[in-house]
Amino acid sequence: MEKSPKSENIENSLEWERSRLDKEQLEAVETTEGYVRVVAGAGSGKTRTLTHRYLYLVKEMGISPANILCVTFTNKAAAEMKKRIRSILGGDDSGYISTFHGFCVQFLREEIHVLNYPKEFMILDEDDQKSLLRKAYADLGFSLKDLKISSVLDFVGGRKANDIGYVSLFAEHLADEVGASAAENAPAVENEKREHLVELADEAPDKWMAVYYRYLYEQKKNYALDFDDLILVTLYILENFPEKLDKWRKRMMYVMVDEYQDIDGQQYCLADLLSSYHKNLFVVGDPDQTIYGWRGADINRILEFDQFHKGTKTILLQNNYRSTPSILKVPDAVIKNNKYRIEKVLRPVRAGGKTPVFYHAKNTREEAKWIVERIQNAVQNSVKNGAGGVHYKDIAVLYRMHSQSRSVEEALMSESIPYKVYSGVGFYQRKEIKDIICYLRMLVYADDLSFIRTVNTPKRQFGPKKMAILQAFADTRKVGLYEALLEIVYEAGRLNDVAPDVTTQAELSSVGNDHRKIDFDCKEFLSRSNVVEYVKLIEKYRSRYKDMRVSELLSKMLRETKYEEMLRLDGDEDRLDNLAELKQGILEFENYYEEDASLDEYLQNIVLFTNADEDSQEKDRVQLMTIHNAKGLEFPYVFVCGLNEGFFPVKRVQNKMQLEEERRLAYVAFTRAENVLCLSDAEDGVAGESGSRYPSRFLLEMNMDELDVARGFSDDLLLAARAFIAESDRNRDLMNDFDEDESLGAVKKAPTAEFAVGDRVVHKIFGIGTVSGVDKKNFCYEITFDKFATPRSIQFDFPLVRG
Numbered sequence: 001m002e003k004s005p006k007s008e009n010i011e012n013s014l015e016w017e018r019s020r021l022d023k024e025q026l027e028a029v030e031t032t033e034g035y036v037r038v039v040a041g042a043g044s045g046k047t048r049t050l051t052h053r054y055l056y057l058v059k060e061m062g063i064s065p066a067n068i069l070c071v072t073f074t075n076k077a078a079a080e081m082k083k084r085i086r087s088i089l090g091g092d093d094s095g096y097i098s099t100f101h102g103f104c105v106q107f108l109r110e111e112i113h114v115l116n117y118p119k120e121f122m123i124l125d126e127d128d129q130k131s132l133l134r135k136a137y138a139d140l141g142f143s144l145k146d147l148k149i150s151s152v153l154d155f156v157g158g159r160k161a162n163d164i165g166y167v168s169l170f171a172e173h174l175a176d177e178v179g180a181s182a183a184e185n186a187p188a189v190e191n192e193k194r195e196h197l198v199e200l201a202d203e204a205p206d207k208w209m210a211v212y213y214r215y216l217y218e219q220k221k222n223y224a225l226d227f228d229d230l231i232l233v234t235l236y237i238l239e240n241f242p243e244k245l246d247k248w249r250k251r252m253m254y255v256m257v258d259e260y261q262d263i264d265g266q267q268y269c270l271a272d273l274l275s276s277y278h279k280n281l282f283v284v285g286d287p288d289q290t291i292y293g294w295r296g297a298d299i300n301r302i303l304e305f306d307q308f309h310k311g312t313k314t315i316l317l318q319n320n321y322r323s324t325p326s327i328l329k330v331p332d333a334v335i336k337n338n339k340y341r342i343e344k345v346l347r348p349v350r351a352g353g354k355t356p357v358f359y360h361a362k363n364t365r366e367e368a369k370w371i372v373e374r375i376q377n378a379v380q381n382s383v384k385n386g387a388g389g390v391h392y393k394d395i396a397v398l399y400r401m402h403s404q405s406r407s408v409e410e411a412l413m414s415e416s417i418p419y420k421v422y423s424g425v426g427f428y429q430r431k432e433i434k435d436i437i438c439y440l441r442m443l444v445y446a447d448d449l450s451f452i453r454t455v456n457t458p459k460r461q462f463g464p465k466k467m468a469i470l471q472a473f474a475d476t477r478k479v480g481l482y483e484a485l486l487e488i489v490y491e492a493g494r495l496n497d498v499a500p501d502v503t504t505q506a507e508l509s510s511v512g513n514d515h516r517k518i519d520f521d522c523k524e525f526l527s528r529s530n531v532v533e534y535v536k537l538i539e540k541y542r543s544r545y546k547d548m549r550v551s552e553l554l555s556k557m558l559r560e561t562k563y564e565e566m567l568r569l570d571g572d573e574d575r576l577d578n579l580a581e582l583k584q585g586i587l588e589f590e591n592y593y594e595e596d597a598s599l600d601e602y603l604q605n606i607v608l609f610t611n612a613d614e615d616s617q618e619k620d621r622v623q624l625m626t627i628h629n630a631k632g633l634e635f636p637y638v639f640v641c642g643l644n645e646g647f648f649p650v651k652r653v654q655n656k657m658q659l660e661e662e663r664r665l666a667y668v669a670f671t672r673a674e675n676v677l678c679l680s681d682a683e684d685g686v687a688g689e690s691g692s693r694y695p696s697r698f699l700l701e702m703n704m705d706e707l708d709v710a711r712g713f714s715d716d717l718l719l720a721a722r723a724f725i726a727e728s729d730r731n732r733d734l735m736n737d738f739d740e741d742e743s744l745g746a747v748k749k750a751p752t753a754e755f756a757v758g759d760r761v762v763h764k765i766f767g768i769g770t771v772s773g774v775d776k777k778n779f780c781y782e783i784t785f786d787k788f789a790t791p792r793s794i795q796f797d798f799p800l801v802r803g
C-alpha cells in the first residue's frame with residue numbers, strides 16, 4: 001500500500017525521536033502490558049518517555065487515543081504534551097491527556113446525568129466556595145466570628161473525603177435511561193433533596209455541620225461542584241453504577257500516570273479503578289521528589305506499588321540530561337541522608353560545567369545584594385562576550401516560603417532589574433479577572449455567584465437593600481437571583497425592547513408560576529437603578545454566545561459593561577495589563593482549540609488552571625518562586641536562597657517524615673539548575689533585627705570542598721549550628737532514627753503531637769474543642785469538646801484542624 005506523505009512524516013518523526021531515547025527510556029516505552037513502575041531521577045526525561053509511550057501505543061500498536069488515559073500533574077504539562085503529540089500525529093484527536101481533575105470533568109460531562117445534574121454543571125474555585133459559605137452563614141445567622149471561613153473550608157473538604165456517601169445528599173440516584181431524560185429538565189426539577197438539606201442544616205448537631213449542609217444546599221441550587229467533588233463524584237458514580245464502571249474500565253485500555261509520587265488517595269483509587277479491567281497501568285515518578293505530603297501525597301504509593309499490583313515491572317531511569325556533573329553532586333549529597341527512598345543515583349550525561357557557588361551573608365539584605373550582583377554580572381558578561389548567553393528569564397531565584405521573596409525583590413527593584421514573582425494569588429483569582437470571567441459565566445450559567453459579583457460592578461445603584469429584597473423574592477419563588485430579577489424586569493414591562501426571539505427565563509418561569517402575582521411594586525424596585533441595562537446586556541449575549549468567538553465576547557463585555565472604562569478612569573494600569581493578558585490567553589486558546597473553542601470549553605479550562613500553570617518564560621525577567629512552584633521546571637541559572645535552619649527546613653517540622661519531605665524539597669530545588677547553581681544563607685534577618693540564624697543542615701550535608709565558597713561561615717558558627725540542630729531535633733522528636741527492620745507503616749505508628757494544651761481544634765464529627773492534655777506515651781490528646789461534658793481521647797495522627 002502506498003504511504004501518504006503524512007503517514008511517512010509521522011513514521012519518520014517517530015523513528016527519529018525514538019533514536020533519541022536511551023535504553024531504559026526505550027524499555028519503558030515498549031513495555032506496554034501489565035503494571036509498570038518507572039522510578040526516574042530528576043532530569044531523566046520522564047516527560048519525553050511518557051510522550052513517546054503514547055505515540056508508540058498509537059502509531060506502533062494501533063491503539064485509539066480514545067482508549068488511552070494519560071494523567072499529568074498540571075494542565076500546562078497536559079497542554080504541552082497534547083501539542084507535541086498533535087504535531088507528530090498530524091492533528092489526530094489526543095483523547096484523554098489531562099490532569100486527574102480534567103479527566104473527571106470529561107467523565108462527569110458524560111455521566112453526571114445519572115445524578116440528575118446537568119452536564120453543564122458549574123465548577124467552583126476557592127473564591128466561589130467562600131462566597132457560597134458566606135451565603136450559608138447569612139442564612140444561618142452566623143457571623144465570621146463564629147467560625148473561620150478557611151477552617152470551614154477545610155472541614156467541608158475533610159468531611160466529604162471521609163464520607164463519599166455525601167454525594168447522595170445533593171444528587172439524585174437515577175437509573176441510566178431515566179437519568180438521561182430527567183437531566184434535560186434538571187434545572188427545572190423541583191428538588192426535594194434541596195429541602196432535605198435545609199432540614200438537615202436546621203437539625204445539625206453543631207455549627208460546623210449546619211454550615212456544611214447549607215453549603216451542599218447552595219451547591220445543589222447552583223448545580224455546582226467544587227474541586228474536591230470532581231474526583232469524589234466521579235468515584236461515587238464508578239462505585240455505585242456498575243454499568244458505568246464497566247464502560248470506563250473497558251474503555252481505558254492503557255492508563256499512564258505522571259508524577260505518581262505526589263498523587264493522593266482518591267487519585268490512587270481512580271487510577272486503580274480505571275485500570276482494573278485491562279490491568280495496564282504505567283506509573284512514573286520520583287520518590288525523591290514527593291513534596292505534597294501536606295496535600296495527601298504519600299510516598300508509600302510509589303514505593304509499595306509493586307506490593308499492591310501483582311507482577312509489577314520496575315524500570316529505573318538514572319541518566320540526568322539536565323545538569324552538569326558538579327551541580328548533581330549537591331542534590332546527591334543531600335538526598336542520601338534520607339532513609340526512606342529507593343536507592344538510585346543521578347548519572348550526568350553532560351560533561352564539564354561550573355562548580356556551584358556558596359555565599360554566607362551577614363544578613364538577608366546583604367544576601368539579596370549578592371544575588372543581584374551575580375545576576376547583573378551573569379547577564380552583562382554574557383552580553384560582553386557576545387555569547388548570546390544569559391538572559392534575565394534564564395535565571396530563577398527559589399526560596400522555601402513566599403515571605404522570603406521580599407528582600408530579593410527590594411534589591412532587584414533598586415537595580416531596576418525586571419522580575420516576576422509567582423505568588424500565591426493565581427492569575428484567575430485576581431479581582432478584575434474574576435469579575436470579567438463572572439460576566440462570561442453569567443451568559444452560560446447565570447448563577448448566583450456570578451450575578452452577585454457582576455450586578456453592581458461597575459456601580460448600577462443596586463446595593464445591599466435591593467439585593468436583600470431580590471433574595472427574599474428569589475427564595476419564595478425557589479429560583480436563582482438572576483431568574484428572579486428577570487421575572488421582575490419582565491413584569492415591569494422593561495424587556496419589551498429586547499429582541500423578540502429571546503425566550504427569557506422569565507417567560508418560562510412566569511408560565512411555570514402560573515403568573516403568580518408579585519406582591520411588591522416592580523417598577524418602584526427598578527427605579528433609580530441601571531439594573532435593567534445589565535439584564536438587557538446579559539440577555540442579548542446569552543442568546544448569541546454560542547455563535548460568537550470567546551475573544552469577541554470578551555471585548556464586547558469589557559466595553560458594553562463599561563468595566564474597562566471604569567479601570568481607565570481609576571488609572572489602574574496593572575489591572576488593565578492583566579485584562580490585556582487575559583485577552584492574549586483567550587486568543588491562544590482559540591488558536592489551540594480552533595472550532596472547539598466554545599465559551600463553555602473555555603470556562604471549564606480556566607477553572608482547572610492552577611498557579612503551577614502560569615506561563616513562566618514569556619518575558620525577559622528574573623523569575624522568583626517557591627520551590628513548590630518550581631516543580632517540573634528547569635532553568636539555566638538557579639539561586640536557592642535562605643538556606644537557614646527554621647526557614648529551610650521550616651520551623652514547623654515535627655517529625656522525621658516531615659524532615660525527609662523538606663530534604664526532598666531541597667533536592668527538587670537543586671535539580672532545577674542546568675548550568676549554574678548558587679546557594680546562600682544569612683546569619684541575621686535584616687541588619688539590626690535580633691536573633692541569629694544558623695546555616696541549614698542541608699548545607700552541612702554538602703561537601704564544602706566541592707563548592708566554590710565565595711564567603712563561608714566560621715568554624716565557630718559551624719559548631720554552634722551543629723549544636724543547635726541537635727538540640728532542636730531532641731525537642732522535636734527528630735533524634736529517634738527509623739527502625740531499619742520496620743516498614744514505614746511501623747514508623748508511622750509513632751506520630752507526634754502537633755497541638756499543645758490550650759489549643760483550639762476542630763474534629764470533623766465532634767466539632768470544636770480545646771486540647772486539655774497531651775499523652776505522649778499513648779500518642780493521644782485529651783480534648784474537651786464544647787458539646788460534651790467529658791473529654792475524649794483522640795489519637796495524634798487523627799486529622800484535626802486548628803480552630
Ligand SMILES: Nc1ncnc2c1ncn2[C@@H]1O[C@H](COP(=O)(O)OP(=O)(O)OP(=O)(O)O)[C@@H](O)[C@H]1O
Pocket residue numbers: 020021022025040041042043044045046047048049286289321322631632633671
Ligand atoms: N534521551 C535524551 N536525550 C537527550 N536529552 C534528553 C533525553 N531525555 C530527556 N532529555 C532532556 O532532558 C531534560 C530533562 O527532561 P525532563 O524535563 O523530561 O525530565 P524530568 O524527568 O521530567 O525532570 P524533573 O522530574 O526533574 O522535572 C529536558 O531538557 C529533555 O529535553
